[in-house]
Amino acid sequence: LDPAVRRRLAAFGCADADELRVGGLPVRALAERFGTPLYLFDHGLLQARAAAVIDALGPDVRVLYSLKANPSLAVTRSLRHAGLGAEVASLGELELALAAGHDPAAVRFAGPGKTDAEIGAALARGLGCFHAESASEVEAIAAAARGAGRRAGVAVRVNSPRAAAGSRLRMAGVGARFGVDGAQVPPLLAAIAQRPELQLRGLHVYAGSQCFDAAAFLAQARDLVRFADECERDLGLALPELDLGGGFGEATFVLDPEFDLAAAGAGVRALVAAHARQGRVFLLELGRYLTAPMGVYLARVVRSKTAGDRVQLALDGGLHHCALAAGIGGMLRRPPLLVHATALRRPATVVTAVGGPLCTPLDQFADSVLLPPCREGDLIAVLAAGAYGLSYSPHGFLSHPTPAEVLVHEGAARIVRARGAPADVLRGQSP
Ligand SMILES: Cc1ncc(COP(=O)(O)O)c(C=O)c1O
Numbered sequence: 001l002d003p004a005v006r007r008r009l010a011a012f013g014c015a016d017a018d019e020l021r022v023g024g025l026p027v028r029a030l031a032e033r034f035g036t037p038l039y040l041f042d043h044g045l046l047q048a049r050a051a052a053v054i055d056a057l058g059p060d061v062r063v064l065y066s067l068k069a070n071p072s073l074a075v076t077r078s079l080r081h082a083g084l085g086a087e088v089a090s091l092g093e094l095e096l097a098l099a100a101g102h103d104p105a106a107v108r109f110a111g112p113g114k115t116d117a118e119i120g121a122a123l124a125r126g127l128g129c130f131h132a133e134s135a136s137e138v139e140a141i142a143a144a145a146r147g148a149g150r151r152a153g154v155a156v157r158v159n160s161p162r163a164a165a166g167s168r169l170r171m172a173g174v175g176a177r178f179g180v181d182g183a184q185v186p187p188l189l190a191a192i193a194q195r196p197e198l199q200l201r202g203l204h205v206y207a208g209s210q211c212f213d214a215a216a217f218l219a220q221a222r223d224l225v226r227f228a229d230e231c232e233r234d235l236g237l238a239l240p241e242l243d244l245g246g247g248f249g250e251a252t253f254v255l256d257p258e259f260d261l262a263a264a265g266a267g268v269r270a271l272v273a274a275h276a277r278q279g280r281v282f283l284l285e286l287g288r289y290l291t292a293p294m295g296v297y298l299a300r301v302v303r304s305k306t307a308g309d310r311v312q313l314a315l316d317g318g319l320h321h322c323a324l325a326a327g328i329g330g331m332l333r334r335p336p337l338l339v340h341a342t343a344l345r346r347p348a349t350v351v352t353a354v355g356g357p358l359c360t361p362l363d364q365f366a367d368s369v370l371l372p373p374c375r376e377g378d379l380i381a382v383l384a385a386g387a388y389g390l391s392y393s394p395h396g397f398l399s400h401p402t403p404a405e406v407l408v409h410e411g412a413a414r415i416v417r418a419r420g421a422p423a424d425v426l427r428g429q430s431p
Pocket residue numbers: 066068069087110111171206208209210246247248285286287288289387
């Protein structure tokens with residue numbers, strides 16, 4: 001077994017078991033009860049990961065949950081209970097954060113391309129702080145604040161020149177769509193500070209996602225703090241909030257490494273200790289690292305056949321629910337963390353291709369992996385599937401119903417997102 005698969009199985013308490021369990025419940029029974037395909041979320045693992053992150057980073061860092069990783073109300077609520085704040089990137093995510101009980105004044109709204117209407121609507125909902133990505137966006141926020149007769153909090157997202165070496169998905173560097181180029185930041189901060197309708201909150205950096213290199217993450221965090229100190233000194237203004245970004249990687253495909261949380265935590269603690277001052281707040285924002293480990297995507301083998309030199313499995317789920325596992329958005333195609341969910345200890349002897357029901361070659365989790373023999377009716381599980389799952393997938397393609405999402409908490413399983421139905425395809429349409 002791949003080391004990342006081994007780690008995930010151990011976390012589910014199945015290191016020596018033959019059948020995968022989620023939150024202590026065997027997946028065969030869960031599949032019988034809720035049907036397949038199915039997302040399963042382990043509440044205990046979600047809480048454990050949140051606690052590990054808070055513990056590693058220390059009490060002087062506020063961790064925000066980036067809702068884009070898993071826009072589940074149950075997950076968002078659970079992470080709020082664990083003490084995390086919220087970072088949103090759309091009005092829909094803002095609604096979700098509020099429904100999960102977040103105080104709108106403490107929510108951050110990030111992302112390029114926020115429209116004037118969205119900015120106005122977010123202010124009307126009481127949003128506390130925009131992470132602005134351009135001078136033009138700052139103008140739009142100011143106009144909306146004047147119109148609403150209130151002050152809007154603004155932090156500026158800095159385009160890190162380091163482009164997050166170490167991140168698989170880069171969101172910075174020369175010509176990036178994200179953030180404001182360093183040279184343009186000081187005049188923008190000065191302009192914000194002069195506007196009575198704006199409250200300058202600080203700086204934000206987010207250079208990339210799936211970062212497995214703690215040293216690279218720390219380098220860009222240090223850059224931001226140094227830059228903030230320079231701006232404060234040169235401009236004579238205060239930048240009370242510094243959002244150091246995040247993007248900690250979580251193994252999703254075979255041969256993926258493990259992110260060194262202890263090293264990142266020690267580095268952040270040292271940085272914060274060296275630059276702490278009265279009224280200064282340090283933030284970090286994470287999605288995948290928090291939610292990926294607790295999730296499993298479970299699908300049933302519908303058909304099995306021999307095709308050339310391998311066995312071809314067609315599942316009842318695939319790309320349309322779990323696009324990440326099919327390699328969408330990745331540079332290199334590698335198999336996700338796949339297991340035969342009721343034969344974990346049986347020797348993997350069969351060269352197997354695993355695909356879904358969609359009429360596209362993209363609907364393939366693996367072209368050629370070794371699995372124990374699989375029969376029609378067996379269950380295949382994708383591990384580390386709790387982030388960028390359903391919401392990241394083209395679930396409109398071929399109009400299959402969306403899967404149910406089930407949360408297992410203290411030995412009890414409940415549906416937290418209802419399964420779709422074939423007739424959903426007609427919703428909102430007229431002839
Ligand atoms: C600004 C911002 N913050 C946070 C995240 C969350 O990233 P991850 O899920 O990798 O932690 C993203 C991801 O795209 C992002 O763009």
